[in-house]
Amino acid sequence: MNIGKADTQPAWCPGCGNFAILKTLEEAVAEAGIDRRKLVLVSGIGQAAKLPHYTRANVFNGLHGRALPAATGIKLANHELTLVVTSGDGDMYGEGGNHFIHAVRRNIGVKAFVHNNQVYGLTKGQASPTSELGFVTKVQTHGVVSVPFNPLALAIVEDCCFVARSYTGDRDHLRRMMVAALAERGGFALLDILQPCVTFNKVNTFRWYKERARPIDDSHDPFDREKALRLALKWGDEIPVGILYRSRRPSFEANSPALAGKTLVAQLAGR
Amino acid sequence: MNIGKADTQPAWCPGCGNFAILKTLEEAVAEAGIDRRKLVLVSGIGQAAKLPHYTRANVFNGLHGRALPAATGIKLANHELTLVVTSGDGDMYGEGGNHFIHAVRRNIGVKAFVHNNQVYGLTKGQASPTSELGFVTKVQTHGVVSVPFNPLALAIVEDCCFVARSYTGDRDHLRRMMVAALAERGGFALLDILQPCVTFNKVNTFRWYKERARPIDDSHDPFDREKALRLALKWGDEIPVGILYRSRRPSFEANSPALAGKTLVAQLAGR
């Protein structure tokens, strides 16, 4: 273990949903049997984005909004690594929105775990792209008027390999979703995690999520795009959690001739 | 008329679909009875983005990918102006992807006419976000592997006020779509226009589009989001053209208290 690590105590508020995500991630990584030496956690900037520092793995904690392209570069350089992006809703869908669109299209083999607290935590409570209509903040003084971004629906439209939603209110569910995402070999995996921010989001609280989360019926066929989209469009009194959509298509790496043999980095080392 | 205008001959290739769009736009503006002094054409950079220079109107020909935020600023400063963005698929969905997501969410009163030739024309033929799978270029030497971006589906998911598709193969249809978009008072209007690029896109030719374009049945209820999405997901042998989706929600301007009375610019002038 790196010395200095011991100093690194989570800088989150007591009661923050990020603790549950961190703990569950540790369990999921263990359960999925992932070699931590081959694990790279990539993040942008935000409360969620601090997570990589609190676990034992390789870390690339880059720029706000830019986790996905960085993860893409790492994956291309060494596709034997497992790439997990842990980022906030602002990071991934606000500043990083364009990369989100295109990383899914590209189908790069990255798992994106989005801590979706529907607010900008680190910068003290402004609205995020997923904030509810009417959400009042010091900037959105009359409440949010922009329709919330629907990351799941976009990912489904773009035929993403794995699209799921979970929440911190059911750590068992969350762990299973993480393990399933980690097991995905096809390409991009999106796991949107509803996460209470106890300090700045007084609307979408732990209880609010808990009361609304509805596990998706076992009978749901995740390869059915239309049904998946219908689930993705649901929000309100009932919020479907579980695997909404799956698709079988080759990952970007599998499509790249230069990656057919050794990894790029191994090609150099071999010389 | 501005002197110097006369010099400004379209710099497009003979046979380019942009000519039809320009001509139709002129007709549509006339038919919609728009006062050209109150018309602002906004564009980014690309072949499509040169269009504003070839017509009589106010012009803001800004940065590649950034037409939407510029148009948003103009609309907020003076919401009595009619804002039409004429941009390419790379401009709007590639470099400008994040603004596209968020302008639709915001529901700013801007009409976006996207000249979708499924290729980067001005920079000589690289793939664009809407290029077909397998499309071969000097950069995508093994063909495109990223799933094409589906702007219509995204806009529908985001509850865009007006979502339509047309093509240059039926100028009458195109004109009607433009007029309908220009008449939209609710907020953001997206008109994706399939446009042949005779020089760099040898796959999606005038004929290719012509053979596949299927006007949407009159019985289609554009306020039905699910059906609209189903139409938006269709592509291939049949490509639906027409108004896919409509939604009634107040525009960003209508939601802004500061714009309830006079326009911002008039507020200053009044002093």
Added chain:
Amino acid sequence: MDINVRVAGEAGQGVLTTGNLLVGALAGLGLHVLSSQSYMSRIRGGLNWFDVRIADEELFSPRRTADLLVALTPPARDILAEDLTEGGMLLFDGAGGDGAVGIEFSRAAQEAAGSKLMANTVAAGAVFAVLGYDCGRLCGYLATQFKKKGDEVVAANVTCARRGAELAGTHAGRIPAPAPAAAPDYLCSGAEAIGLAAAAAGVKLVTAYPMTPSTPTFTYLAAVADRYGIVVEQAEDEIAAVNMICGAAYAGVPALAATSGGGFALMVEGLSLAGIMELPIVIVLGQRPGPATGLPTRTAQQDLKFALSAGHGEFVRAVFAPGTIQQCYELTRRALQTAHRFQTPVLILTDEFLQDLQKNVPPLDESPRPIDRHILEDPSPDYRRYEVTESGVSPRAIPGGEGFVICDSDVHNDCGNITEDLQTHLTQQDKRMRKLTGLTAEALPPQRYGPDDAGTLLLAWGSSYGPCREAVDALNAHGGSAAMLHFSQVWPINAAGARQLFGRPRRVISVEGNCTGQFASVLREAGLLEECELLPRYDGLPFTGEYIVSGVNG
């Protein structure tokens, strides 16, 4: 005489609330106050503090040391105790001992008002007592502050304040403090002064993507938006933020975006756009230590050279760097005016220190006084946006009238239409660059402070005005001979004005919040300076008078 009161604890514990309460109440006494902050990039935990300096004469700078430390946590007590002055006092929220006076603020609040949340009011009461100020005045202040929240809240606060004073009365001693006088009770921070000036000057669109330390200006503007009729929009990213204000400027309204280094990096292409389109945009760049994310809540003056050269191609700009609260106000107004007069982008360089700095100042003019936008009314149908003129400034019309307004990010002709004619390109490029003459002629000269014949000249720019000024006073009070030359406009440089004020110092020392001496190299490039000493600070904390004095005395 002056006293520095430091309130310290974890984020989320009310350090900020207590500090703000004290500043307000003490200013209400007619004292000169100046507050500054030190905080971490987290919402809970860590170690933050808030300094309130009070004096019987005007203050310009924070101090490293504290005379009275109010520690809300053990780390606050243990870590900050070493910065206590001799004879200073430490109030600790808990058991006393080891030099600390224990007063259980939270428990007292709980007991007195049934809520721990009012611990900050208890603390304020204690501070008033220790400094020997009338608790009644504090209570009066609380009454006005909480009036809107109802009598019950006021009463609870008053009880807590009295309880704090009482507890301190029994436990603690006194610290001699300056006598109440007649300083203005108009309190303002740098962040607010910038926002206020913008609102009053008629800015109608404000955009940002939240980023410390520019956010307080942004939220201030959101708070006053209804009053002044401003659209305040949080953009999806900084690129959108800058392109939105470009659009608004084109359409005729003064518009401003606020950001920090990383966000400014994303605005650079838009800056270049405003350059070629000749749009009057203003960007507030709140500096913090980089590179990249760096230290989000700390201060720095590291983005000067970046700001001066940001953007591809060549175009003119003006860059202001206010040094005081008043300059924050005046130069923001001037930035907007300059942008409109010369139709070109203008930057305001501020930083965490200046943004968070609060001080009582003579009231700033809050009334709406829109600047002159220099707009051509009723353009004729053959209007040409980029008419070639001697000054380089073309008559600017806005869309909506008889003449079309055509703007292009490509090289364009005088009508604004795209052209690849190289002669036209030269003509337009020369036209744009000619504006530099006018900009330079109007550039603010630096301000000199200190004796004409000073042997040591401190070069300062931006937020270090206050600390440098206090250093000059301190040096001269101790037999030194120092002066300061402070630049509140860092581009273009008023070289003639500056040369006059240089004098013939034996030592020239550039005081800069960066490690490479960026401003010194700008002056060298401008031919104003050969070699000079560098007194840098780049640990994330602001300069103080003491810091500069000890740097000078070396």
Added chain:
Amino acid sequence: MDINVRVAGEAGQGVLTTGNLLVGALAGLGLHVLSSQSYMSRIRGGLNWFDVRIADEELFSPRRTADLLVALTPPARDILAEDLTEGGMLLFDGAGGDGAVGIEFSRAAQEAAGSKLMANTVAAGAVFAVLGYDCGRLCGYLATQFKKKGDEVVAANVTCARRGAELAGTHAGRIPAPAPAAAPDYLCSGAEAIGLAAAAAGVKLVTAYPMTPSTPTFTYLAAVADRYGIVVEQAEDEIAAVNMICGAAYAGVPALAATSGGGFALMVEGLSLAGIMELPIVIVLGQRPGPATGLPTRTAQQDLKFALSAGHGEFVRAVFAPGTIQQCYELTRRALQTAHRFQTPVLILTDEFLQDLQKNVPPLDESPRPIDRHILEDPSPDYRRYEVTESGVSPRAIPGGEGFVICDSDVHNDCGNITEDLQTHLTQQDKRMRKLTGLTAEALPPQRYGPDDAGTLLLAWGSSYGPCREAVDALNAHGGSAAMLHFSQVWPINAAGARQLFGRPRRVISVEGNCTGQFASVLREAGLLEECELLPRYDGLPFTGEYIVSGVNG
């Protein structure tokens, strides 16, 4: 002796094809060739031209004037006729007269090969005939070029070439031309040389968002990707492009992004990221006239100061500016090496002129010779990415082994973990800045050309090497006394090396493709220069020898 052949017409008419055919075939004769281009930002129409200069000695610069103009359209004929030298010849695709020799290339192609598309081969045949070169050699060249396309295509081309020679033989006269010699037949453009060097040096990930004039490097790398085992990815925007190479660099592969000014503006935040994360990335910045979109297909040297200060916060970088095809190759390799040795971003400044410049040079080494990535093999479990060292360079491991590799865009400790400890911040900032010492020690000195005691010293950087060199020769040939000091590394400046080579000129003239004299001001800031004259060019066209000579003679 040298001859300049200019082929001109509309975009899409085959100007480029004809030009490239001529360059290849003429180089095949053992002549020294140098080609350059002038084109508009459109796909069809307009007026483009392609110059092929041939000589019996090495060439360095294009020429303004042409000895043989092949005009494919009336505007090409009418507009460019004035640049014909005395005794020059004009071949026009149409009716002759008015000084033009009419040869209907398209019609001839149609007749001879059944397709107008081969008009360019007819034109090449005509040019060969006018210059008195053996058409058989041209046909041989065509045979190798079109071999892959089959015998029929070869035969058709040969027929067309012969037809062109024939037509010229009857209609046109001769132009005295240099005799074929033994110049290398290895042709390369600046764009290709950069790409080739990157591929050979082991670059494994190349990203870009298409932007003139960097695209030819990008497409070159796409073309050779399979051969060298490179992933070439067109990113969704320039921000993605730079962050992708940051990721790849972290994971251990040399990576490069190519862009132009506007795209570079979007990469600036990522540059700062590479600065604090200490990532070895290389960005190729192909300059073109700005601001903003400017003139997409023209040339400029306007982004120097922007490149030197781009990025918030303070960090070290190296900036190379090759002046020749060989330097494009060597300095790209050196840029990659420097980036890896010092773990910091490195920029290569090129421009449209240099990117499109083609010349025959001694063969460049195409064999894969990966650079030393200076990677720590088998890091132990207690590996610390940012160990503090004297040189500032920490042992760099890559992820996948026993030691975790932790990188952060925030201020971090030696392990790479986020910290807000200000002392650690200082330690790490100082560590990073110490790399400047090593970078400066290894900085390339400028290269001097011309007599030691020259009275006039031309300062040049980047692509103006060739034009300046020809200007020096021309000045000295006419009784002048001139030399050039050319900087191919513009940051950090090797001041000691430069000072030595300055000499004692009476006149110092900075030759720069911008209007503000950016490099001169960099040298002034570095203390290497006081005042100097400026010989600027910023109309979008490249310097030529003549242009500089007349600028010097004033």
